Amino acid sequence: MKIVAEIDRxxxxxxxxxxxxxxxxxxxxxxxxxxxxxVISKAEGSSEAWLGKSRVLAGVKIQVGxxxxxxxxxxxxxxxxxxxxxxxxxxxxxxxxxxAIELARVVDRGIRHxxxxxxxxxxxxxxxxxxLVMLDLYILADHGNLIDAASLAAIGALMNTKLPxxxxxxxxxxxxxxxxxxxxxxxxxxxxxxxxxxxxxxxDPTLEEENVMDGRISIAIDGDDTISSMQKSxxxxxxxxxxxxxxERASKIVKKMRKQxxxx
Amino acid sequence: MSDKKAEAEQPLIDGKGLRTxxxxxxELRPIHLEVGNLSRADGSAYIEHGRNKIVAAVxxxxxxxxxxxAQSDRALLRVIYRMATFSVSDRKxxxxxxxxxxxxxxxxxxxxxxxxxKMYPRAAIDVFIQVLEADGGSRCASATVAALALADAGIPMxxxxxxxxxxxxxxxxxxxxxxxxxxxxxxxxxxxxxxERGEITLLQMDGKLTKKELAxxxxxxxxxxxxxxxxxxxxxxxxxxxxxxQIAEVSPELLxxxxxxxxxxxxxxxxxxxxxxxxRKRTKxxxxxxxxxxxxxxxxxxxxxxxxxxxxxxxx
Numbered sequence: 307m308k309i310v311a312e313i314d315r316x317x318x319x320x321x322x323x324x325x326x327x328x329x330x331x332x333x334x335x336x337x338x339x340x341x342x343x344x345v346i347s348k349a350e351g352s353s354e355a356w357l358g359k360s361r362v363l364a365g366v367k368i369q370v371g372x373x374x375x376x377x378x379x380x381x382x383x384x385x386x387x388x389x390x391x392x393x394x395x396x397x398x399x400x401x402x403x404x405x406a407i408e409l410a411r412v413v414d415r416g417i418r419h420x421x422x423x424x425x426x427x428x429x430x431x432x433x434x435x436x437x438l439v440m441l442d443l444y445i446l447a448d449h450g451n452l453i454d455a456a457s458l459a460a461i462g463a464l465m466n467t468k469l470p471x472x473x474x475x476x477x478x479x480x481x482x483x484x485x486x487x488x489x490x491x492x493x494x495x496x497x498x499x500x501x502x503x504x505x506x507x508x509x510d511p512t513l514e515e516e517n518v519m520d521g522r523i524s525i526a527i528d529g530d531d532t533i534s535s536m537q538k539s540x541x542x543x544x545x546x547x548x549x550x551x552x553x554e555r556a557s558k559i560v561k562k563m564r565k566q567x568x569x570x
Numbered sequence: 571m572s573d574k575k576a577e578a579e580q581p582l583i584d585g586k587g588l589r590t591x592x593x594x595x596x597e598l599r600p601i602h603l604e605v606g607n608l609s610r611a612d613g614s615a616y617i618e619h620g621r622n623k624i625v626a627a628v629x630x631x632x633x634x635x636x637x638x639x640a641q642s643d644r645a646l647l648r649v650i651y652r653m654a655t656f657s658v659s660d661r662k663x664x665x666x667x668x669x670x671x672x673x674x675x676x677x678x679x680x681x682x683x684x685x686x687x688k689m690y691p692r693a694a695i696d697v698f699i700q701v702l703e704a705d706g707g708s709r710c711a712s713a714t715v716a717a718l719a720l721a722d723a724g725i726p727m728x729x730x731x732x733x734x735x736x737x738x739x740x741x742x743x744x745x746x747x748x749x750x751x752x753x754x755x756x757x758x759x760x761x762x763x764x765x766e767r768g769e770i771t772l773l774q775m776d777g778k779l780t781k782k783e784l785a786x787x788x789x790x791x792x793x794x795x796x797x798x799x800x801x802x803x804x805x806x807x808x809x810x811x812x813x814x815x816q817i818a819e820v821s822p823e824l825l826x827x828x829x830x831x832x833x834x835x836x837x838x839x840x841x842x843x844x845x846x847x848x849x850r851k852r853t854k855x856x857x858x859x860x861x862x863x864x865x866x867x868x869x870x871x872x873x874x875x876x877x878x879x880x881x882x883x884x885x886x
Contacts, residue, residue, distance in 0.1 A: 346623070346654075346656055346657070346702060346703050347621060347703065348621075348656060348657060348658060348659060348703050348704070349656035349703075350656075352656065359609050361609075363654075363702065365654060365655065365656030366656065367655060367656050367660075367661035369661060386655075386664060388664065390652060390698060390700055391627065391629070391650075391696065391698045392608055392611060392614070392625060392626075392627035392698045392700050393608075393610060394610045395610060395611075395612075395629050395632075399650060401665075440655065440661055442654065442655040442656055442664070444654055444700065444702070446608060446625070447608055447609045447610050448610060449609065449610070
């Protein structure tokens with residue numbers, strides 16, 4: 307349970323009514339982003355993302371395993387997140403809690419349902435061997451909006467991922483080879499989160515804004531400008547108008563963000 | 571995965587006496603240190619030791635939760651060592667392993683003697699260590715980085731600790747074993763020391779060594795630890811030099827006052843220095859030498875005649 311001073315809430319919402327934010331940004335202006343790739347040499351793909359001062363490290367490990375019985379021709383992408391206390395004095399030790407699980411699942415859905423990764427391209431031998439892409443997110447500093455920061459780090463790591471070639475021998479066992487090839491990827495989905503404070507939606511909330519927000523909506527926009535996942539959270543309802551507006555605004559923000567993504 | 575057998579037969583020292591990464595037997599891997607790198611922690615540090623990449627965060631002294639763990643006469647020091655799933659070749663499962671629990675414990679015991687826990691009864695000091703990439707000797711590098719993070723948090727300490735492993739590879743004693751040397755070498759002796767105090771605060775070993783070899787290994791580790799300790803001091807001094815520059819910009823008067831206080835201080839401390847310090851007796855390098863000098867000088871002034879006959883005995 308977070309305790310927020312009434313004066314903070316008052317200051318933030320007064321500013322919003324005047325069309326201003328605490329850090330001087332516009333309502334649709336996200337903090338500066340930075341993406342550094344290939345930071346962990348033992349990972350098959352990695353990247354560190356900054357969204358303002360929020361900082362997330364994503365790493366990919368590749369395993370060769372069996373596909374799920376209902377999707378024998380598809381590889382598997384599994385995302386998990388850890389909120390280790392190095393990132394914030396408010397994070398506690400222990401198995402992933404609500405926040406960590408929500409974070410991992412929102413990032414996971416944004417990628418899973420986009421057309422960026424064709425999971426059929428991760429199949430080695432139908433029903434027998436597929437690539438398991440294990441994407442792990444480590445938060446290094448929480449200054450608000452971890453969902454967008456983590457999504458960016460995840461994309462950076464996947465775009466940096468190299469899969470080992472696999473040889474299936476005559477007796478059907480998979481042999482992992484030294485040679486690698488880059489993970490096949492289309493234009494990635496990008497996620498934009500809005501905080502709802504006193505009925506106003508602002509993009510990319512800081513920690514200060516998150517502490518006073520009533521609700522939140524995250525929207526992942528795919529490479530073809532379709533929506534690949536959404537998450538509304540917080541105990542306050544959104545109107546139909548608010549949701550459609552948020553999607554329009556997210557789409558515009560993502561167009562700008564795309565220009566800053568690393569090229570493959 | 572398949573090349574493990576090939577690894578085992580690979581020589582670790584070549585004809586010129588160099589190791590697989592081109593190092594001499596007594597040479598450390600490259601080390602890079604940073605402090606204050608994590609923005610939300612009270613104190614933090616980052617180390618790259620060879621290919622090890624480790625961050626440490628410190629919180630506290632702060633209120634202890636859950637309360638029932640509180641100790642009425644001292645602070646509780648909690649040290650947690652964790653490895654990222656992608657820090658090793660085969661993905662590590664996210665849940666903490668037995669190895670991580672044990673290393674957390676020995677690291678806590680390696681740091682504890684450096685802290686004045688009795689200054690903060692009922693409070694907690696938390697040290698969180700996250701290995702982002704592991705490359706052999708991660709527990710030693712963790713001690714180095716955790717000590718820096720504690721210092722960065724401004725927590726009073728008796729001294730810094732630093733760590734390095736020594737061991738035996740291809741029948742020879744070497745310092746700072748790399749991942750492959752650790753795995754297929756003959757012995758590994760992770761060591762953490764408080765170099766200013768000559769105290770060993772973490773010592774483990776696996777493998778097989780003669781008594782003489784172990785003594786050599788420990789000496790080599792100590793030598794390496796002294797080198798790392800110099801780097802630790804340097805990075806902390808740099809941080810405070812930066813803070814001093816910032817103060818100079820904002821308020822030069824404040825800096826002048828600090829300098830004045832600094833100049834006054836030595837006068838107060840002089841008499842203290844002459845008192846013998848029994849707790850420091852073990853430090854080979856600094857204190858005994860100084861103490862000897864002092865006893866000599868006092869004898870010089872008081873009984874100059876006796877000095878000649880006595881001094882040879884003293885030096886023995």
